[in-house]
Amino acid sequence: MRHLLTRLLACLALSAAPLVAGAAPHAYALETDTSVVGFAWTLGPDTVKGTMPVKRADMVIDFDSAANTHVAVALDVTGAVAGFPFATQGMKSRKVLWADRFPEITFESTAIRPDDDGAEVDGLLTVRGITRPVTFRAQLYRQKGTQPGDRRRLAIVVTGSLSRAAFGADGWSGMAGDRVDLTILARIRREE
Template sequence: MKKLLAAASMAMLIATPAFAQMPGAPDASRIAAATYKVDGHHTQVVWSLNHMGFSILYGMFGEMIGSLTLDPANPSAAKVVIDIPMSGSTTTSPAFTKHLASKDLFEVEKFPTAKFVSTSVVVDGQTAKITGDLTLKGVTKPVVLDAKLTGAGTNPMSKAATVGFEATAKIKRSEFGLGYALPVVGDDVDLKITAAFEK
């Protein structure tokens, strides 16, 4: 049995030489000027907030669509437009996920989509401050993303030129009409974003 498992493992390694190393690297010189589309399968927004001083609640948005326009020769002209389907929100609790979609909070039936549109980008090496307008539950407020390049290269699966970024931000949910259970549940919401874009 051990010999069979060893042989199977070796066969798998031999059959996948294209994955011997990570194809993406945090090297801005690999980025081609283009308009890239969001890779919705590998883009997420994770949010967290303090729950009554006892624990930290986490949730996630996925299934995003949008675009990123980049020109390495003029990085400050970059433009990001992202649509976030609120129905893509999820948590570890089905009951809590359902409550998030209700009128108490996101009111998904009335406000099915959130949107981020960048208004300025300030680049410093492989990091950037991306200022933009976030529209959530019908309210638009400015938000600043602290972003950094995760990697650029060619995706061996899709064969597409790909760039990836990580970013963080902080918002106050009360500013977007999400004041349910304040102040027992925290107002500050931390956002952590990982995003991939394909040409």
């Protein structure tokens, strides 16, 4: 999960001020080539970092009403890479993510609460067929090279963490830590 959830919508409030009023919800398409989900966990005394591709994303953003904003994302577990081959193999195995049986991780937002720093994004995360409520921190920015007020191309940074055990992905718990930290960078463009 190579930086997909680093701070997805926490910047809705932060970026709303410098961007021109939106007036209505807008659908956005994910730029998959430049979007990345990153994750990290401990393996003994070391930190292992990895990435996971985004398979698909459905995003509607309303800059005037966070209640009308909705995000749904699917990650490709089979394409995940974790630091070194042994870690990748273990992460995809039946004891952890079980990629053969559960090839996707999904997230769907249920509520977005803007604040002075961005937004808190509540949603349902499904890993290994187990769905749990989670909250992530998000920030929204104009992409580099865009003009002030231009909302056609945006970057969302989402961060958060989760417990592997809460989703039944607790293999090798004697060696690998339970906490997984996520950082997501999603670059999106408004669909015209």
